[in-house]
Amino acid sequence: MDSRVLRTRRDVLTAAMDELVEGGWDAVTHARVAGRAGYAKATLYAHWPDRLALVRDAFDQVGRMPHHEPTGDLRADLVGELVSFRTAMTEHRLDRALAVLAERAGPVPELVEVRRRFVEDGERPMRLLLAPVLSGARLEAATAMLCGAVVHATLLHGAPPTDEEVEAAVDLVLVGVTGA
Amino acid sequence: MDSRVLRTRRDVLTAAMDELVEGGWDAVTHARVAGRAGYAKATLYAHWPDRLALVRDAFDQVGRMPHHEPTGDLRADLVGELVSFRTAMTEHRLDRALAVLAERAGPVPELVEVRRRFVEDGERPMRLLLAPVLSGARLEAATAMLCGAVVHATLLHGAPPTDEEVEAAVDLVLVGVTGA
Structure with missing residues (x-):
């Protein structure tokens, strides 16, 4: 073109x-x-x-939202990725884009595939960070919990998680990973 | 009346x-x-x-969605509450109700308060289960992570978490609670 x-x-x-x-x-x-x-x-x-x-x-x-640049420190990278996600939600209006996809994929089935591609793409960095330490249902659960903590707070509470809540979420998962 | x-x-x-x-x-x-x-x-x-x-x-x-009846076994109660939440999402179309609240609370500010009451009410049993073992930012984070795992999978993946994923989510949090 x-x-x-x-x-x-x-x-x-x-x-x-x-x-x-x-x-x-x-x-x-x-x-x-x-x-x-x-x-x-x-x-x-x-x-x-x-x-x-x-x-x-x-x-x-829109595709590629800004993501955290991994440093190799798992805790810092998980916190960084969640903070990037939160920033995209609040400053780039990703909250609205996701809410429309979630709501309209009901009545407009063609949006299911659009949502799948967009969410998969957005989640990939989080999944890549967790994949070396978790697999199977635990990897799915941890990805959904960490992304979900931001989604839940932003879309259903109407306020993104605080820094302290983001760190607490990451620490709960990391203790779960290493302590299991 | x-x-x-x-x-x-x-x-x-x-x-x-x-x-x-x-x-x-x-x-x-x-x-x-x-x-x-x-x-x-x-x-x-x-x-x-x-x-x-x-x-x-x-x-x-709608208010009171069906919730799990607590037994006193924290793991079983957290799993039971998440399974009740998942059932409400898929069988009572709570997924649609929450998606509409998430989406329309943007353009219709009066819905923010409706959403707040409805979500607070729905989350209460989960919060009550976690409150004896967590507080502050960790309680907020764990509530958002567990509820969020169901919300994220259902509203953004279009498929609720499997039994195995629900149990993995609860176990990650519980190890985090006891191992921290």
């Missing part, structure tokens, strides 16, 4: 994600996204025939 | 919650809920002036 096409794509998908996190699934209309990105509606329809196509590509573009 | 009023109230709020879990926030209209419950729209408007009033009372009615 030439740079003009790439720029259009980036502008449109950024606008689509902005509409999604601000207003939810129904806010992602071709008219609103086109207006926000500064392109003609016809341009959007040519590349993305429907809302689902726009949302799917918008999630693929 | 006489029994006829109570029955009307129960029927309407059950219908409102059914619409919510099936279609989401926008599906809760006075026309649809009245039709589903078998009452006149005017009856609904007389008691619940808007969608928020209907949804708020519907969540209050």
Whole structure:
């Protein structure tokens, strides 16, 4: 793709994600996204025939959230990765993106696959940190507990975990790992 | 309230919650809920002036989800409580109710308080089980991790944790509690 096409794509998908996190699934209309990105509606329809196509590509573009750069110190790396996740939730509105995926994947089954790819991608660094010390159901459980502590606090309490809570979560798991 | 009023109230709020879990926030209209419950729209408007009033009372009615009856064996009680939570998620569509609260509390700030009450109520038994062995940030973290493991798997993976994963989560926390 030439740079003009790439720029259009980036502008449109950024606008689509902005509409999604601000207003939810129904806010992602071709008219609103086109207006926000500064392109003609016809341009959007040519590349993305429907809302689902726009949302799917918008999630693929977001794709790589900022993650913690591993240092080799497991405790520091787990804390760092959870803090990155928390930052993405609160400062990059990942909380809204995940909430929309969780809610709309019920009525819109095509979103199940979008959610699967996006969540798998986001979880990968956490899983890679834990894989040398845990496996099977314990690896699944620890990944779900650590990511889940941030998800639960942010999406259901409406407030992300404090630094102290993040460290307490990591320490509970690490004692569990080494003490079992 | 006489029994006829109570029955009307129960029927309407059950219908409102059914619409919510099936279609989401926008599906809760006075026309649809009245039709589903078998009452006149005017009856609904007389008691619940808007969608928020209907949804708020519907969540209050759901209120007490079935919980595990504590036995005094901490491990068995934590596993039992998580299994009850998982059952409520998958069989009583609590997954949908929580997803709608998580998503709509963004654009509809009045739902923040509804979410707070509902989640606090749902978490209470888990918190009571953990309170004798943990406090402060560690209690918060353990509650968020255990509830979060079910929330994360159900809402973001689209599949609740297996029995093995539930037990692994409880064991990781319990080793952390006793080994710290």
